[in-house]
Amino acid sequence: MTDTQTLESAQSLSPQELVAGLARAARAAQIELARLSSEQKAQGLIAAAAALRSAEPAILAANAQDVAAGEARGLSGAMLDRLRLDAGRLAGIADAVEAVAHLTDPVGEVISSDSRPNGLQLSRVRVPIGLIGIIYESRPNVTADAAALCLRSGNAVLLRGGSEAVHSNRAIHAAMVQGLESVGIPADAVQLIPTQDRAAVGAMLTAAGLIDMIVPRGGKSLVERVQNDARVPVLAHLDGICHTYIHAAADVDMALSIAVNAKLRRTGICGSMETLLLDAAFPGSVAVVQALLDKGCELRGDARAQALDPRILTATAEDWDTEYLDAILSVAVVDGLEQALDHIARHSSHHTDAIITGDEAVAETFLNRVDSAIVMVNASSQFADGGEFGLGAEIGIATGRLHARGPVALEGLTTYKWQVRGTGQVRP
Amino acid sequence: MTDTQTLESAQSLSPQELVAGLARAARAAQIELARLSSEQKAQGLIAAAAALRSAEPAILAANAQDVAAGEARGLSGAMLDRLRLDAGRLAGIADAVEAVAHLTDPVGEVISSDSRPNGLQLSRVRVPIGLIGIIYESRPNVTADAAALCLRSGNAVLLRGGSEAVHSNRAIHAAMVQGLESVGIPADAVQLIPTQDRAAVGAMLTAAGLIDMIVPRGGKSLVERVQNDARVPVLAHLDGICHTYIHAAADVDMALSIAVNAKLRRTGICGSMETLLLDAAFPGSVAVVQALLDKGCELRGDARAQALDPRILTATAEDWDTEYLDAILSVAVVDGLEQALDHIARHSSHHTDAIITGDEAVAETFLNRVDSAIVMVNASSQFADGGEFGLGAEIGIATGRLHARGPVALEGLTTYKWQVRGTGQVRP
Numbered sequence: 001m002t003d004t005q006t007l008e009s010a011q012s013l014s015p016q017e018l019v020a021g022l023a024r025a026a027r028a029a030q031i032e033l034a035r036l037s038s039e040q041k042a043q044g045l046i047a048a049a050a051a052l053r054s055a056e057p058a059i060l061a062a063n064a065q066d067v068a069a070g071e072a073r074g075l076s077g078a079m080l081d082r083l084r085l086d087a088g089r090l091a092g093i094a095d096a097v098e099a100v101a102h103l104t105d106p107v108g109e110v111i112s113s114d115s116r117p118n119g120l121q122l123s124r125v126r127v128p129i130g131l132i133g134i135i136y137e138s139r140p141n142v143t144a145d146a147a148a149l150c151l152r153s154g155n156a157v158l159l160r161g162g163s164e165a166v167h168s169n170r171a172i173h174a175a176m177v178q179g180l181e182s183v184g185i186p187a188d189a190v191q192l193i194p195t196q197d198r199a200a201v202g203a204m205l206t207a208a209g210l211i212d213m214i215v216p217r218g219g220k221s222l223v224e225r226v227q228n229d230a231r232v233p234v235l236a237h238l239d240g241i242c243h244t245y246i247h248a249a250a251d252v253d254m255a256l257s258i259a260v261n262a263k264l265r266r267t268g269i270c271g272s273m274e275t276l277l278l279d280a281a282f283p284g285s286v287a288v289v290q291a292l293l294d295k296g297c298e299l300r301g302d303a304r305a306q307a308l309d310p311r312i313l314t315a316t317a318e319d320w321d322t323e324y325l326d327a328i329l330s331v332a333v334v335d336g337l338e339q340a341l342d343h344i345a346r347h348s349s350h351h352t353d354a355i356i357t358g359d360e361a362v363a364e365t366f367l368n369r370v371d372s373a374i375v376m377v378n379a380s381s382q383f384a385d386g387g388e389f390g391l392g393a394e395i396g397i398a399t400g401r402l403h404a405r406g407p408v409a410l411e412g413l414t415t416y417k418w419q420v421r422g423t424g425q426v427r428p
Numbered sequence: 429m430t431d432t433q434t435l436e437s438a439q440s441l442s443p444q445e446l447v448a449g450l451a452r453a454a455r456a457a458q459i460e461l462a463r464l465s466s467e468q469k470a471q472g473l474i475a476a477a478a479a480l481r482s483a484e485p486a487i488l489a490a491n492a493q494d495v496a497a498g499e500a501r502g503l504s505g506a507m508l509d510r511l512r513l514d515a516g517r518l519a520g521i522a523d524a525v526e527a528v529a530h531l532t533d534p535v536g537e538v539i540s541s542d543s544r545p546n547g548l549q550l551s552r553v554r555v556p557i558g559l560i561g562i563i564y565e566s567r568p569n570v571t572a573d574a575a576a577l578c579l580r581s582g583n584a585v586l587l588r589g590g591s592e593a594v595h596s597n598r599a600i601h602a603a604m605v606q607g608l609e610s611v612g613i614p615a616d617a618v619q620l621i622p623t624q625d626r627a628a629v630g631a632m633l634t635a636a637g638l639i640d641m642i643v644p645r646g647g648k649s650l651v652e653r654v655q656n657d658a659r660v661p662v663l664a665h666l667d668g669i670c671h672t673y674i675h676a677a678a679d680v681d682m683a684l685s686i687a688v689n690a691k692l693r694r695t696g697i698c699g700s701m702e703t704l705l706l707d708a709a710f711p712g713s714v715a716v717v718q719a720l721l722d723k724g725c726e727l728r729g730d731a732r733a734q735a736l737d738p739r740i741l742t743a744t745a746e747d748w749d750t751e752y753l754d755a756i757l758s759v760a761v762v763d764g765l766e767q768a769l770d771h772i773a774r775h776s777s778h779h780t781d782a783i784i785t786g787d788e789a790v791a792e793t794f795l796n797r798v799d800s801a802i803v804m805v806n807a808s809s810q811f812a813d814g815g816e817f818g819l820g821a822e823i824g825i826a827t828g829r830l831h832a833r834g835p836v837a838l839e840g841l842t843t844y845k846w847q848v849r850g851t852g853q854v855r856p
Contacts, residue, residue: 031773035797114818120807122817127799129829208655212829227636233661233830254852261854345459367847369463371555379548379850388855389550389846390542401557401640402661403831406846418817418834419795422807424682426689427816 007194015199022158022191023210026131029188030156034128036185038105044185045101045148051179052094052144055171059090062171063140070164078268082138083165093144093172096393100148103392106410107154121421126414128154130212133204134395135160135226137218140168146215147176147190149395153413156189158211160204162218163196170194205230215396215408220323235408237397239323240270240351242381245277245340245366247357252284254378255356259288261380262354264295268325270397271352271384275320275330277340278305289331297327304333320347337362341369348372351399352384373399373406435622443627450586450619451638454559457616458584462556464613466533472613473529473576479607480522480572483599487518490599491568498592506696510566511593521572521600524821528576531820534838535582549849554842556582558640561632562823563588563654565646568596574643575604575618577823581841584617586639588632590646591624598622633658643824643836648751663836665825667751668698668779670809673705673768673794675785680712682806683784687716689808690782692723696753698825699780699812703748703758705768706733717759725755732761748775765790769797776800779827780812801827801834 010018033041052059063085070080085093106126113123132155136142143159150157161169173192181187193200204211208231215235216226223236244262246255262273276292278285289299289308299305300315312331319330320343334340344353354376355366363377374384384407386394391409398404404412438446461469480487491513498508513521534554541551560583564570571587578585589597601620609615621628632639636659643663644654651664672690674683690701704720706713717727717736727733728743740759747758748771762768772781782804783794791805802812812835814822819837826832832840 034799116816116818120811120816130799228659231656233828235830251852257854258852265855363849367849371462371558372845374846374848376848377850378852379848380854382855383548383848383850383853388544388548390544400661401843402663405843415829415833417800418802420802420804420807420811421791421795422805422811424679424686424806425811426685426808427693427810 010194015197015203018193018195019158019200019203019207020210022193023131023207025188026156026158026191027210029186030128030130030154032186033151033156033189034154038107040183040185041105041152041154042101043183044180045097045151047183048148048176048179049094049098049101051175051182052090052097052172055175056087056090059168059171059175060085060087062167065167066165073164075164079138079164083140083168085140085168089141093141096141097144097148097176100152100393103152103410105152106414111416118425119423120425123419124416125419126411126416129413129415131156131158131210132413133158133160133207133211133214133232135201135204135214135216135218135222137162137222138165140165140172142217143169143172143192144176145393146395147173149393149410150413151185151189153410155413156191158191158193158204160193160200163198166196201225202229205232208232217396233403235396235398235403235412236400237270237351238399239349240272240384240397241274241321241323241347241349242271242351242384243275243277243344243348243353244273244381245334245344245353245355246279246282246285246288247337247340247355247359247362248279248281249359249362250282250284250356251358252287255282255284256288256291258354258356258378258380260291260295262382263292263297263329264327265380265382267327269382271381272325273329273381274323275332275347277343278331278333279340280304280333280335285333292329297329299329299331301331302333305331323349337365341366344370349399351397352376352381354379354381373397438622443625443631446621446623447586447628447631447635448638450621451559451635453616454584454586454619455638457614458556458558458582460614461579461584461617462582466535468611468613469533469580469582470529471611472608473525473579475611476576476604476607477522477526477529479603479610480518480525480600483603484515484518487596487599487603488513488515490595493595494593501592503592507566507592511568511596513568513596517569521569524569525572525576525604528580528821531580531838533580534842539844546853547851548853551847552844553847554839554844557841557843559584559586559638560841561586561588561635561639561642561660563629563632563642563644563646563650565590565650566593568593568600570645571597571600571620572604573821574823575601577821577838578841579608579613579617581838583841584619586619586621586632588621588628591626594624629653630657633660636660645824661831662828663824663826663831663840664828665698665779666827667777668700668812668825669702669749669751669775669777670699670779670812671703671705671772671776671781672701672809673762673772673781673783674707674710674713674716675765675768675783675787675790676707676709677787677790678710678712678784679786680715683710683712684716684719686782686784686806686808688719688723690810691720691725691757692755693808693810695755697810699809700753701757701809702751703760703775705771706759706761707768708732708761708763713761720757725757727757727759729759730761733759751777765793769794772798777827779825780804780809782807782809801825
């Protein structure tokens, strides 16, 4: 079928029928995929990357359609920027797909093995999860990134991108599928919901037994909808309300450079600092807040923080629970480690929290007692990222407590099975 | 407060208020618990076991109340047997709690560590999940087992047992709490819903943010309700529709003894065989079905299986998807490995499936291609059990794909956090 025929036939189905049909095809292809070698899957991704490069004119033309429609609809400048592709960005997308091909395949790894007194040999072996659903918003690069990570780990994927990027996503998907097919990878393993019907999201969320895990990538409202409506297990990342606590024994220069970087390097990422806790005994507090203010950051403080600089605005109760994703920072002064831990326990979103200190015992206490996916000592919270953690890429940063936590890449897209080898044992 | 006062005040609350109050107290206690050493937690369990032994008269009296009420309500003999305690069974419960004290504490284990080119030191360290909700049916031993496993791994637990065991559960809970308190363990970490109100189950299932994971232990209807209604992550075990495939190259004596054991050792456990697949080229099929029939097992077969023995009844389409938990077995004849794999893919509940074969290549293919939590070669599926797997105990056998799979014990009750140690790094 041509793409137009595919789209027309998709539009004639109910959202449930559409999702079920794509999911069944993907599951069948996943069984084939699971039997391919690691090398074959890598060759598939290399071919998909090449196909993305070859399809540059078609992809950029499709993207121009989306951008024009977005402008007509009055999308914000930031949204249009996330949506827009150019030759350089597309080359980056293709390079990222190829980079995933070179990551170590986790499938087949023996996690543990044991021999029982009765002679049974037990091992736990990593296997793909099955079919992963990805629900995401405007960035078209997610189409390629998510497909690559799922395929590398032997999973099929059902992609549902934002309607504002539908032409771009279709063009990226078509190119990747063509690349995969050219080297004999079952192309049905990568499915994209071709319609713009929002009901397809609901149909994915309730497709228990057809979709094994859903990863929402987008803003708070998307993630909350997914968590409320899903009957399929979800690997969610919620807000990053990240704290940096500058302890009394922090080096002033280090504290200053980390605070500025953690807040201002990029304000829109989930690992950016949203609350700064200054120890009352830290001698560099005035210097730190002045540096942030001088760089254009708005500070909202409690009364003791406001005493540090007249430019600091008054924080409301809400500020301590707000993810600004902007050049705004809430600042509180605390009396020592316990008060800092208490503030973090009450207000952290359990994404990433950091301490700056020269006192190793205090650092270890902080590492042990802060219950967040990522806990850092003497480093910028902006390092909270799968690439920076050496995972090669990431499908998201999980703030839930089960299955995987923090940056999730290939290993988080696998599960395991127990293999038991006997010689005729029966249970007494 | 006395137990009577606790119960009266609990009955005056809505189910949501009751669950929220118990969960908040448990979460606060869990923070204390997480700071105790492994040795302190072990001492707590040893004291709880001793308290269970000392409380024998009270626990058996409470149990007699439940048994009498159950008899009056006309509970089945099997249910009454599961409910009934005696001195021997109670001693077994106390011993099991003490055994958990001696299991290795998974908390603090470093799962992986890495050093990045920029000097950041990364490690993933096991931590407790937090508050585990256990919803279970009539066996009162679950109260003690589940509490012990959760405490050993640093978790708080909120228990909700079946109403038919409410007096037994309260007495077991009271004894354990008293034992824990005697050695300074925060007793609020082990909470039992004291009322018999079924609405408390619904309140637990929707207590997102208060309960971190729910483990349902019980029949199909309970597990299905939990999976439908839960807004909290669930670690479920569904049916065990377990297959044993006897390959052409199976040793006849081994096949016979494994088949009889897998079906008949105990028919009521989830790892018991429910479907036997006989290879058309296996020479011992008649001997195997005769042995099962002679031991009183009802066989329901397809036409080719029925040709093996006139006593074999006709299987309906439903039989291939039925967990009998009884001395009934469905039997099909298949032409080789691929047909067996296909039958298993269509009908297995992905709990435990086994092959009997003397052909190592066939065995490896089966191990790789069967997508179940446990895949066995030349062993009885009745070994599907945390104790038999060397885990010391189990909180359940998970048939989902995320977080943990197969027998789940202490490790499955933990998650991890990333600890990052820097020396002032900022992200470029």
